[in-house]
Amino acid sequence: MAGHSTYEPQNAGAKWLERRLPVLSLVHGSFVAFPTPKNLNYWWTFGGIAFFVLVVQLITGIVLVMHYTPNDALAFASVEHIMRDVNYGWLMRYLHSNGASMFFFAVYIHIFRGMYYGSYKEPREIAWILGVLLFFLMVLTAFMGYVLPWGQMSLWGATVITSLFSAVPVVGEAITTWLWGGFAVGNPTLNRFFSLHYLLPFVILGVVMLHIWAFHVAGNNNPVGVDPKSDKDTVPFHPYYTLKDLFAIVVFMILFSWFVFYLPNYLGHADNYIPANPMVTPAHIVPEWFLLPFYAILRAITFDIGPIPSKLGGVIAMGGAIAILFVLPWLDTSKVRSANYRPVYRFFFWLFFFTTIMLGWLGSKPAEQPYIAWIQFFTVLYFAHFLIVLPVLGLIETPRKVPDSINDAVLGKSSDAA
Amino acid sequence: MEHTDTAEPSRRDFLYIATGAVGAVGAGALAWPFIHQMNPDASALALASIEVDVSAVEVGQSITVVWRGKPVFIRQRTEKEIAEATEVPIADLPDQFARNANLEEGADASDANRASTGKEAWLVMVGVCTHLGCVPLGESGDFGGWFCPCHGSHYDTAGRIRKGPAPENMLVPPYKFSGDDVVVIG
Numbered sequence: 001m002a003g004h005s006t007y008e009p010q011n012a013g014a015k016w017l018e019r020r021l022p023v024l025s026l027v028h029g030s031f032v033a034f035p036t037p038k039n040l041n042y043w044w045t046f047g048g049i050a051f052f053v054l055v056v057q058l059i060t061g062i063v064l065v066m067h068y069t070p071n072d073a074l075a076f077a078s079v080e081h082i083m084r085d086v087n088y089g090w091l092m093r094y095l096h097s098n099g100a101s102m103f104f105f106a107v108y109i110h111i112f113r114g115m116y117y118g119s120y121k122e123p124r125e126i127a128w129i130l131g132v133l134l135f136f137l138m139v140l141t142a143f144m145g146y147v148l149p150w151g152q153m154s155l156w157g158a159t160v161i162t163s164l165f166s167a168v169p170v171v172g173e174a175i176t177t178w179l180w181g182g183f184a185v186g187n188p189t190l191n192r193f194f195s196l197h198y199l200l201p202f203v204i205l206g207v208v209m210l211h212i213w214a215f216h217v218a219g220n221n222n223p224v225g226v227d228p229k230s231d232k233d234t235v236p237f238h239p240y241y242t243l244k245d246l247f248a249i250v251v252f253m254i255l256f257s258w259f260v261f262y263l264p265n266y267l268g269h270a271d272n273y274i275p276a277n278p279m280v281t282p283a284h285i286v287p288e289w290f291l292l293p294f295y296a297i298l299r300a301i302t303f304d305i306g307p308i309p310s311k312l313g314g315v316i317a318m319g320g321a322i323a324i325l326f327v328l329p330w331l332d333t334s335k336v337r338s339a340n341y342r343p344v345y346r347f348f349f350w351l352f353f354f355t356t357i358m359l360g361w362l363g364s365k366p367a368e369q370p371y372i373a374w375i376q377f378f379t380v381l382y383f384a385h386f387l388i389v390l391p392v393l394g395l396i397e398t399p400r401k402v403p404d405s406i407n408d409a410v411l412g413k414s415s416d417a418a
Numbered sequence: 419m420e421h422t423d424t425a426e427p428s429r430r431d432f433l434y435i436a437t438g439a440v441g442a443v444g445a446g447a448l449a450w451p452f453i454h455q456m457n458p459d460a461s462a463l464a465l466a467s468i469e470v471d472v473s474a475v476e477v478g479q480s481i482t483v484v485w486r487g488k489p490v491f492i493r494q495r496t497e498k499e500i501a502e503a504t505e506v507p508i509a510d511l512p513d514q515f516a517r518n519a520n521l522e523e524g525a526d527a528s529d530a531n532r533a534s535t536g537k538e539a540w541l542v543m544v545g546v547c548t549h550l551g552c553v554p555l556g557e558s559g560d561f562g563g564w565f566c567p568c569h570g571s572h573y574d575t576a577g578r579i580r581k582g583p584a585p586e587n588m589l590v591p592p593y594k595f596s597g598d599d600v601v602v603i604g
Contacts (some may be wrong), residue, residue: 141514160568163551178453182462184487184551228450275555279482281552283567299569302583311549367570367582404539 035234036241037222039410043117043250044179044220046110051208052249053103053256058201060096068148070189070194075150076275094264100142101257101267104290105137115328116349118337119221125329127214132325134207137324139291141200144193150305151272152282158185158193160285164298165189167312184278224409225337226402233406284366292363293356297321299367300379317379324386331386333394341400346395352385467604469596472540480556482545485603489545489553491564491577492601499575500538502562503529511587512579518590527587532576536589536597542593542601543577550583564588 009015018024039080067086069078082089111131114120120128141159161180166172181188195390203214215221219228235241259266267289269284287295301313308316324331339346358378365371403409429533470483472492480493495503499536508514508526516531517522525531534540543563552568559565560581561574571582593603 049549156568160552162552166551180458180459181456182458182487184546186462188456188459190463279484279488279553281554281567282556285552285568298582310583311585314583367568372570378479 009316013384014170030212030237031177031242032236032238032402034216034237035219035228035231036237037220037224037228037233037406038235038240039222039224039406040220040244041223042244043109043113043349044222044223044289045245048108048115048245049249050110052101052252053099053106053205054201054208056095057099057103060070060099060124061110061198061201063092064096065198070148070191072150072190072276074385075148075190079149091260094260097268098259100145100255101141101259101288102252102291103138104142106252107138108290111135112353114221115352116339116346117221117223118225118332118334118339119215120329121332121337122329124215124221127211127246128329129326129330130207130211130214133323134204134211134343135325137200137204137207138296141197142288142290144197145270145397146288147190147193148197149272150190150276152274152276152280153269153272153279153285155185155276156281157287158189162189162289163319164315167309167315169312186278207258221337222406223338223340224403224406225341226404226406226409229405230407234310286364287345289360293359294321294363295317295358296363296375297379297382299372301361302372302376321382324383328386328390332390333392334390334397335394336399338402341402342393342397343400348385348389348393351381355381355385422532467602470558470601470603471599472601473599477539482582483603485544485591490603491541491543491545491588493541493556495519495539495541495575499562500529503532503574503576503578506574506578512581513586515586515587516590519592520590520594527576527578529576532578532587532590540595540601541575541577542590544589546588546593547571547584548579548586548588549582554588572596 009018009024014024063163064082067078067082067089069075079093080291082093082280084090086092114128114131143157145156162185165179166176168175177183179189180186181192220259222228269288271285274282286292298314298318301310301317304310305313334342334345336342339349355378359375359382362371362375362378466486468483468485470481470492472481473492474482475492475494477494478496480491482489482491484490507530511527514527516527518525518531520535521531530538532541532543534542536548538546545553547566547568549566549569549571554564554568554571556564561572563575563577563580564573565571566573566582566584569583570581571584573584573588574580574582576587577590579585591603593601598604
């Protein structure tokens, strides 16, 4: 599918470079002449949108570090200094803090698109696994970034999440002490989080390259879920998808700007404008919105499971909620990729979507009834989707007839007519 | 390659494996400083001991002091609070150990074992929820003790976990009364 590059260097300089490092033909083969299914819809633009936001985060982040001070006595004030004194500091910080939300928003749509159209299925499992790894790295990076302003939510969010490791039997306490560099979250913790928050985005960038490489080996999936069979099924990536992606990015920028310029603190928490105080925990600790579904699952386990105490059970459930995504390609037993041809799966896909939205909403609620009971209900649905629905559905569902080719589907020769 | 085909391991095979093994041990030894540098440094480890004057703490009042970067609650409990804590059968407690650094490990979670020895009105404990490290709120929760707002753990008037996700009673730090009104923690 990757196709051999037809790139011929045109000028002397390009020829000289091509003989020594064929990077121009690599780019040409991957992002210019790359044969791409001609039926990709706008849901396919969110990979490019996510990459755009990653670049925004890298640039604004590097700028913020020029003015930020990673020290528990100075960090909060240095962020206020960025907001009040630094030229356009407010813009850089609001772009960066809202950029994190935009990044997750784009990536969640990207992930749901992959689930709806079965993009994780053979032969794109590695691309999917690298994608889940990217999501995990994003969660780590965002969590550490939220700690850096050293407000109340920074400190207590860091305390709660690092304390998760204390649930590990025997070595739990040693691990948390090691993570903190002390007996509580403090200056050593802030310093190491800063170091890693700067490092991880570059790791993400590297894994993004592998992610693209992996799905370029098999070629893009598409809404029909049938691999291209002839030249009639594909168009070159440039200009068709470079411009489609660019258009989508511009539309996305409107949403991004709306938050940055009109609702810059809407997605944050007011308590993070109170300097960190290790003596007082805010009445209601919530993570950022994009982590709420996982936070809800953490709180779902309020009972001991055999020898596993509830605290460890919650941590296992939360870790499992992400870990189970790694094996998704092997849990779905259906050979049909696209949900367009799987009427029953389509229902369960939307049920799963609804489940994650509800878990997100419940994750923002206090740890009281009736919320806990609803969290438990939706946590069961979350795991049942992967462990029961997907394996069983592939065996009992009768899919609609899949078109013979992308071209047939595009020209309306649908399976029903045939 | 050929030397691996012979039945007898050669002197060269031995040297390869020995060199690789020494290299692996060296890499492991070198990794340790890079891991250990993240553990608490000498300044954090310098075990701070603090003296607290509690003469102003009346019955039914508590104060919070800082010890090793963590809050420590010191409370002079009311008769009612002591009675409530004493009445609970130990078998009903989710965590039946005292978690008192001043007693032997495995001591049961009776009210006497949680409170200050010989001064049962006084309760001194690290004010950190044993679930995920938040600071619980005093005089609240279903058992009139402490309530952790993060994930809903309820502690009783002896700081013992009664309901919610926390696995253990709040820790009683090493401390002693020096005189009637001074508590030395650490």
